[in-house]
Amino acid sequence: MSCSCFRSSFVQKKETSTHRELEGSYSLDNVRSFSYKELRIATYNFDRSTKIGRGGFGVVYKGILKDGTRVAVKTLSAESKQGVREFLAEINSIANVRHPNLVELIGCCVEGTHRILVYEFVENNSLDHALLGKKTKIPELDWERRSKICIGTANGLAYLHEELKPHIVHRDIKASNILLDKDFTPKIGDFGLAKLFPDSITHISTKLAGTTGYLAPEYVLGGQLTLKADVYSFGVLVLETISGRSSSLSSWDISQKVLLEWAWELYEEGRLLELVDSDLKTYPKDDVIKYIKVAFFCTQATANRRPAMSQVVDMLSRNVKLNEKELTPPGFFQDSNESKKASSDASTSRQITSFPTTITQVTPR
């Protein structure tokens, strides 16, 4: 499946220019090209005080451009086997992607060994901070906001999957990649980024210990990357948003179950509302239950039973009745150490134990 789109002028340049020429004055259609100096000035020489966070690809800084625009400057430190041309081709393909629920790429810098992406600055940090952070948790994340975050994220993904041609599989939908604007509009970050690093499955699997819960089993085990792997991750994200708990096992302890496993057990026992974040003092019960069920539809073990994201948008935002008879148990992956601790009689645990677990041997970064 190819997700790149080259503009004809760029392709021509690609064929006739050397790397050096491209590095000096490369052509980008919809994004600005920044010099390293400009970004150094914008971030006070990449000063620690401007550092916002660090992810698998490198460090993110807050920068202020000459015209006063605030930006997020993402320095890519991971080794890319791609040359400048391929890198720029991928940048061009994501530069054209604009949607209110996607973080906008403003520009990039390719100078010497530097590979830097410049994004619009999103005010309220990422969902993991707002929802799960010990110090950064936002108390006023009421149901209205949580529901807006779920629907907005679903809209952004539906756009990437179904409206964009060629479509983009995000590959890494998780709370830290959902940024929140000043009015808590969610914006999906890092779409298309995994393609900059063709080996990025390593990037994702190195984080398995922490983010196991997001990855669709068929992706972890067989490397089958389809749109439905994103749908799965979205389902887990909805559960996190409702429960205020991370899908990562290490961060909480309910009989050592992953969030999805615990949620499914509650569903089977008719105790679904126990999943709801205790910080949510008032909420419309029927809506919350519907959202949890939509999450279950998204995380079903068989990928092709999961809905398309546009269907998810409808399920969440319109008064559609869910056909629960169609719902089958979730599938999930759990690493070997953790699965030993998992209860052996739960229906979902049987699925876990049937999975090979060698993928967790990857060294954490």
Ligand SMILES: Nc1ncnc2c1ncn2[C@@H]1O[C@H](COP(=O)(O)OP(=O)(O)OP(=O)(O)O)[C@@H](O)[C@H]1O
């Ligand atoms: N455009 C942005 N505006 C504001 N903050 C941002 C922006 N992009 C990233 N951040 C912040 O920087 C942090 C690090 O982001 P980064 O994408 O590098 O790492 P990550 O999302 O934790 O992991 P991964 O590398 O797997 O995506 C995020 O948690 C977020 O708080």
Ligand SMILES: [Mg+2]
């Ligand atoms: Mg990220």
